[in-house]
Amino acid sequence: MAKIIGCIGTSHVPTIGVAYDKGKQEDPAWKPLFDGYKPVAKWLEDNKADVLVFIYNDHATTFFFDMYPTFTLGVGERFPIADEGAGLRNLPHIRGNVDLQAHIAESLVNDEFDLTITQNKPIDHGCASPLPLMWPHEPDWPGVVVPIAVNVLQYPLPTPRRCYKLGKALRRAIESYPEDLRVVVVGTGGLSHQIHGERTGFNNEEWDQEFLALLQHNPEKLTELTHADYVRLGGAESVEQIMWLAMRGAMPEKIRKIHQNYYLATTTAMTVVVYEGEEETTSSAVGSNQSVMA
Template identity: 80%
Template sequence: MARIIGGIGSSHVPTIAVAYDKGKQSDPAWAPLFDGYKPVAAWLAEKQADVLVFFYNDHCTTFFFDLYPTFSLGVGEHFPIADEGAGLRDLPPIRGNVDFQAHMAESLVNDEFDIAVFQNKPIDHGCASPLPLLWPHKPDWPGTVVPIAINVLQYPLPTARRCYRLGQAVRRAVESYPEDLKVVVVGTGGLSHQIHGERTGFNNTEWDLKFLELLENDPEALMRMKHADYVRLGGAESVEQIMWLAMRGALGAGPVRKLHQNYYLATTTAMTVVLYEEGEPVAASADKAEPATA
């Protein structure tokens, strides 16, 4: 059967994509970020993951406020990468496994998640920004993606606990699929940032690191938090952190082993990547880069 072999938490800041496309991987302001993804990419290559299930949010690219589903799953052989104003990216379309995606959709609905399904829609930076830092893409991606979009833009939002339970349901869907697939779940967004209003540019490194500690060791504490708590501690847009709980829920109820963590405050967003496997904790391969500005 298919099985989940690990989980990744990642920021999806659009400037990551811009810097990547402009070849700034060795730029002093960006190298601490890009270097932080290398151990994760190496782990994915070593494990030969077949599928990445992405929990992300659409930034009014595929959906708009006149019809914005709480949860939506993409089904299709290919998904174009959206042009969000900087031109088309030099990346192949994201690949999909229709049989697996359709199984996921059916399993989630039968598990009482009333999930929407989309086809032939572009995928924006919520998924596409970190993707080439995780997987090589020439001549094509090495595996397929299941895009699961979560509404963190238009209230009412799903609760942190509901996102965790979505992850649990995704795990059940994966484990009920008969083909032998190695699946990695990816939660994206955040961490602390606010890009509008009086607190524009707000960050909270202390809270970011506390969030990562709780995500690993006490997700129940994060599930008890209200949206207002996330906004107060991390800024308005940091409510995206609830999507990391979907990834954590998919890893199961037992302990997780943090293999790598990199934290870098280079722009208005605290950019982070963390890698987990199931099992007893061990020391991570990295902790954090010093906060900086770029």
């Protein structure tokens, strides 16, 4: 049977992809961020991950505000990476597994999640920005991706609790798949940031650290917050954090943090965290780095 071996929370800032494509991994302004993903890549390699279930949001690339689904699951053998204005990226199309994707879709619908299903649609920076930092891709990706897009742009949004329940249903779907696959669930977005309006450039490091602590030890408390609470505490775009709750819902009650990197150098508190279930832990801690630049 398929098994969830851990989960990853990661920012999906589009400039990460731009900096990566321009070879800025050793640039002093970017090095702390890129270095923070090296332990993640090693953890995925050491644990032989076959599948990344990516919970992300589409940034008006495949969908637009006249038709923006609440939950969307992508099905396809290959997904092109969207050109969002900077040109096509020098990355292979993202690999998929149609049988697994179809199984998850059917299981989630039977678990009363009314999904939109797309086929072979392009994937934007919500997934494609952090992906090459975690997985090698020459000549091709080492495994497959199950893309699940969540509406965090067009109100009304799914509630934090609904996203948490999505994660629980996703775990049931994965664990009922008969093939022996090692699966990692990735929640993307955030942490604190606002990129428009009077609070442009707003960050709240104290809230970011509280969120990460609650995510690990008391996620139920995070499900009780409203969208307005997330916006007030972390900025308008930090409502993306509800996608981390979907990732957390797919994990057991008790989890162990394997790695954390927090880097505040732009308008977004760029963060990556790796967790394993305490009863499922297979690797030793690979470190934690807290890096804040004024």
